[in-house]
Amino acid sequence: MWKTILRRILIMIPEVIILSILVFLLAKAMPGDPFTGSINPKADPAQIHHLMKINGLYDPWYQQYWNWVVHLFHGNLGQSYQYQEPVTRLIAGRATNTLWLALVTMVLTYAMALPMGVFAGRHEGKLPDTVIRVYTYVTYCIPFFVILVLGIWVFGYVLGWFPTTGSIATDANGWLQTIGSRFYHILLPAILGALFGTVNIVQYLRSEVIDAKHSDYVRTARAKGVPSKDIYRHHIFRNSLLPIAAFAGYSITGLLNGSIFTETVFSYPGMGLLFINSISYRDYTVITALVLIYGILNLLGTLLSDIILSVVDPRIRIE
Amino acid sequence: MVKKKLVLSAMAVLATLSLAACSNKSSSSSSSTAPTGASVKLSESYDNTAAVSQAANKGTLKVAEANNSPFQGITDPALASNAEDTDVFAPGGGDNLFNVDKNYKIVNGGLANLKLDRANNTATITLRKNAKWSNGMPVTAKDVEYPYEVIGNKNTTSQQFSSDFNDIQGMAAYHAGKAKTISGFTYPNGQNGRTTVIHFAHVTPSMQYSGNSFMWAAVEPYEYVKNVPIAKLAASTQVRKNPIFTGPYKLNKLVEGESTTWVPNPYYYGKKPQIKHISINVVSSNNIDKAVQSKKYDFVTGGLEGTDYNELKGLKNYHMIGSPALSYDYFGFNLGYFDTKTGENVMDPKAKMANKNLREAMLYALNLDQVAKKFGYGMTWRANTLIPPVFKQYYNASEKGFPLNIKKANQLLDKAGYKKQGKWRVQPNGKPLTIYFGAMTGTSAQAAEYQDYLQQWHKIGLNVQLVGGKTMEMNSFYSTLQAPKQNKIDVWAGAWSVSSEPTPTQIYGKDATFNMGHFVSAKNTQLMNEMNSNKAWNQSYRIKAFKQWQTYMNQQAAVGPDSFSYAWAPVNKRVKGYNINPANNEFWSNLSLTCPHVQ
Numbered sequence: 001m002w003k004t005i006l007r008r009i010l011i012m013i014p015e016v017i018i019l020s021i022l023v024f025l026l027a028k029a030m031p032g033d034p035f036t037g038s039i040n041p042k043a044d045p046a047q048i049h050h051l052m053k054i055n056g057l058y059d060p061w062y063q064q065y066w067n068w069v070v071h072l073f074h075g076n077l078g079q080s081y082q083y084q085e086p087v088t089r090l091i092a093g094r095a096t097n098t099l100w101l102a103l104v105t106m107v108l109t110y111a112m113a114l115p116m117g118v119f120a121g122r123h124e125g126k127l128p129d130t131v132i133r134v135y136t137y138v139t140y141c142i143p144f145f146v147i148l149v150l151g152i153w154v155f156g157y158v159l160g161w162f163p164t165t166g167s168i169a170t171d172a173n174g175w176l177q178t179i180g181s182r183f184y185h186i187l188l189p190a191i192l193g194a195l196f197g198t199v200n201i202v203q204y205l206r207s208e209v210i211d212a213k214h215s216d217y218v219r220t221a222r223a224k225g226v227p228s229k230d231i232y233r234h235h236i237f238r239n240s241l242l243p244i245a246a247f248a249g250y251s252i253t254g255l256l257n258g259s260i261f262t263e264t265v266f267s268y269p270g271m272g273l274l275f276i277n278s279i280s281y282r283d284y285t286v287i288t289a290l291v292l293i294y295g296i297l298n299l300l301g302t303l304l305s306d307i308i309l310s311v312v313d314p315r316i317r318i319e
Numbered sequence: 320m321v322k323k324k325l326v327l328s329a330m331a332v333l334a335t336l337s338l339a340a341c342s343n344k345s346s347s348s349s350s351s352t353a354p355t356g357a358s359v360k361l362s363e364s365y366d367n368t369a370a371v372s373q374a375a376n377k378g379t380l381k382v383a384e385a386n387n388s389p390f391q392g393i394t395d396p397a398l399a400s401n402a403e404d405t406d407v408f409a410p411g412g413g414d415n416l417f418n419v420d421k422n423y424k425i426v427n428g429g430l431a432n433l434k435l436d437r438a439n440n441t442a443t444i445t446l447r448k449n450a451k452w453s454n455g456m457p458v459t460a461k462d463v464e465y466p467y468e469v470i471g472n473k474n475t476t477s478q479q480f481s482s483d484f485n486d487i488q489g490m491a492a493y494h495a496g497k498a499k500t501i502s503g504f505t506y507p508n509g510q511n512g513r514t515t516v517i518h519f520a521h522v523t524p525s526m527q528y529s530g531n532s533f534m535w536a537a538v539e540p541y542e543y544v545k546n547v548p549i550a551k552l553a554a555s556t557q558v559r560k561n562p563i564f565t566g567p568y569k570l571n572k573l574v575e576g577e578s579t580t581w582v583p584n585p586y587y588y589g590k591k592p593q594i595k596h597i598s599i600n601v602v603s604s605n606n607i608d609k610a611v612q613s614k615k616y617d618f619v620t621g622g623l624e625g626t627d628y629n630e631l632k633g634l635k636n637y638h639m640i641g642s643p644a645l646s647y648d649y650f651g652f653n654l655g656y657f658d659t660k661t662g663e664n665v666m667d668p669k670a671k672m673a674n675k676n677l678r679e680a681m682l683y684a685l686n687l688d689q690v691a692k693k694f695g696y697g698m699t700w701r702a703n704t705l706i707p708p709v710f711k712q713y714y715n716a717s718e719k720g721f722p723l724n725i726k727k728a729n730q731l732l733d734k735a736g737y738k739k740q741g742k743w744r745v746q747p748n749g750k751p752l753t754i755y756f757g758a759m760t761g762t763s764a765q766a767a768e769y770q771d772y773l774q775q776w777h778k779i780g781l782n783v784q785l786v787g788g789k790t791m792e793m794n795s796f797y798s799t800l801q802a803p804k805q806n807k808i809d810v811w812a813g814a815w816s817v818s819s820e821p822t823p824t825q826i827y828g829k830d831a832t833f834n835m836g837h838f839v840s841a842k843n844t845q846l847m848n849e850m851n852s853n854k855a856w857n858q859s860y861r862i863k864a865f866k867q868w869q870t871y872m873n874q875q876a877a878v879g880p881d882s883f884s885y886a887w888a889p890v891n892k893r894v895k896g897y898n899i900n901p902a903n904n905e906f907w908s909n910l911s912l913t914c915p916h917v918q
């Protein structure tokens with residue numbers, strides 16, 4: 001297996017190179033440049049040309065690409081034009097915010113979806129199943145930003161239970177207060193994200209449980225007189241987790257993707273907003289860095305999913 | 320709080336006239352009247368008569384910055400290039416050098432005084448004796464000069480360099496990297512003294528005003544940042560994490576992209592701030608109305624639109640305070656090209672839009688009053704000139720602009736020979752005429768406005784179409800317009816935000832690259848030159864020059880005024896001393912609270 005993993009990682013290298021060239025070219029192909037539009041009317045357009053020149057934006061693309069790659073190998077992703085600070089620092093700050101929010105959301109989602117899926121499958125066709133199915137379909141139908149706006153309005157503004165902006169209170173001091181305040185700020189968007197993000201897991205799990213219920217090993221277990229509770233816990237649940245495990249890799253590496261909607265509504269500085277802003281500002285260095293990071297994470301996600309699958313299901317071997 | 324930025328954001332507009340009812344039944348009011356054309360009258364100050372509560376002043380003034388993305392966190396005005404940073408660091412005073420009067424004219428009494436010497440072409444800037452940074456360091460003569468080094472440096476990341484800075488002796492050489500210092504700065508009492516003298520090629524009347532393009536009106540803490548290379552200054556901890564200020568408040572805490580909190584600066588030279596804490600939080604424009612309605616904030620900075628006003632105008636315990644914005648929306652016409660060899664704009668007599676009657680007809684065909692009324696909710700109104708009414712002295716209120724007049728529009732076209740053949744009018748030479756309208760993608764209200772413009776133009780028989788059949792993304796819009804020569808866009812809707820000194824040469828001058836319509840005439844150059852000629856030291860002459868220019872621009876119809884708007888904010892009843900008149904130089908120190916909680 002280790003050999004396979006190593007081989008997969010080696011294959012990723014040319015993939016990443018091709019991805020980086022594509023990203024680089026596409027970013028440059030967009031109309032405008034980092035300085036379009038952000039010019040003060042008293043400014044000298046010559047100054048803008050000067051800035052373009054010292055930043056090498058007039059060089060041919062292969063030269064710009066080469067400079068970028070050389071810097072990359074020095075751990076330098078360049079300087080953001082818009083934020084005027086190193087891209088690595090900029091992304092690190094946002095990534096931390098995004099990671100915490102996504103992690104709490106993921107934990108909550110699984111904590112809710114797993115029992116719901118098993119429960120619905122176990123009581124197939126009965127009232128609890130219908131309720132859960134309707135719930136997942138309804139949450140699936142409503143656009144997420146509507147939920148966010150409604151959620152922040154009801155729980156943030158009207159009831160005042162949760163903070164409504166940012167990732168931390170302005171008056172939080174000391175590490176305990178800081179962590180507490182951060183968690184408090186994440187809670188509402190995470191709960192909303194979890195409440196409305198269960199559909200995939202519940203549906204997959206439910207149908208797996210229903211399939212498993214009728215399989216031979218369950219019948220055998222029943223015949224042997226194993227209590228129903230144990231059958232669900234030890235036999236059905238574990239086997240039904242397989243398709244969920246297939247997602248797991250992506251879920252883990254996807255933690256850094258960020259959510260544009262959540263970040264916009266809660267004024268929460270994360271990766272999603274950074275990505276969108278960098279595109280509209282033509283902040284090339286940030287765009288290329290982010291797409292590259294997302295690309296690598298996706299490749300890793302696939303690999304991770306395969307590994308998890310082979311661990312969970314001994315029948316699957318990656319060779 | 321002067322924002323100098325070319326508004327390229329598609330969010331600018333949104334219009335309005337006459338929403339007859341205004342909800343300002345309150346103790347608020349000062350003697351301001353609604354600007355010509357505006358139906359809603361907003362006051363510049365909230366004259367709260369309630370008693371100040373000392374207990375409340377020990378609490379926190381809560382300010383919301385309405386913005387959809389996190390702020391960037393560049394505290395240094397010489398390096399920042401966006402309004403959000405200016406807003407969230409405002410209590411630090413913006414390191415402003417000068418106080419101004421209600422017309423943005425520089426007056427004595429600020430961090431420094433200014434003296435212009437017309438005989439020797441110098442500007443002498445004298446710092447006050449107790450001028451200190453918020454860490455206790457004295458503000459020195461070198462601090463007055465250092466921002467010019469930062470902005471003019473060959474490796475700077477700043478976008479603030481103005482071509483007019485080249486009027487400072489030695490600036491061109493320094494900017495080109497040929498000199499290590501700027502020779503036009505001298506220090507009669509040494510760099511650590513209080514006096515800086517700037518030697519210009521010539522001094523002009525515009526230098527008397529804050530926001531002029533010849534001088535940088537803020538200081539930079541040289542001793543504090545001197546070891547940081549200028550190229551890395553914007554990323555340094557001195558600028559990002561532990562900045563120092565000269566204003567009434569100093570930074571207490573900064574949460575990157577989200578919020579800033581402030582406490583009084585013990586070294587501040589001016590009026591002692593009354594409120595002990597200020598917090599400024601970024602709040603998404605999507606829910607800023609809800610945030611205000613749930614009484615979370617004392618007032619709002621950043622961009623609020625007509626739709627927000629419509630939501631908030633009747634809100635109990637809040638007063639809507641505002642004054643005309645330092646910006647205007649306009650219609651531009653493509654009349655030629657920019658000759659990159661001579662560095663001058665050239666009008667092409669054969670250009671599609673070269674006929675003045677055609678341009679006038681297009682402007683008269685628009686129903687800007689109605690558009691403003693429908694989408695602006697009283698916060699926007701039809702513009703009548705290219706100088707916004709915030710410049711009370713220079714604004715020419717007697718200009719009519721281009722009110723709806725379909726009959727006149729048709730007559731103008733008939734007279735000019737644009738005859739109707741079938742559905743559309745054709746060019747005087749008989750060839751078909753299709754006019755391409757460039758518009759930036761924006762809100763759904765803006766999309767509706769663009770459709771209305773097209774409809775009006777179709778009414779007078781002009782075949783006007785959106786470029787490529789749809790609105791343009793902001794970057795492609797401006798990169799098309801800023802090309803030296805283009806023939807994709809014939810007419811466009813754009814917006815300018817202007818600095819507090821309104822000389823329009825950088826936008827409409829013969830050698831201005833921002834003159835994207837390329838309108839040039841001897842008369843135009845002459846009128847603009849007069850605004851800053853020697854005679855213009857006489858204020859009434861200068862005013863006359865500005866007014867004549869506005870009349871001339873309307874006569875030529877090369878650029879059509881579209882709309883003006885208010886810069887406004889809801890202010891809670893517990894706030895006392897809120898006044899956005901430019902003459903209120905102690906804006907933050909004058910604020911106090913009358914109740915411990917937002918009411």
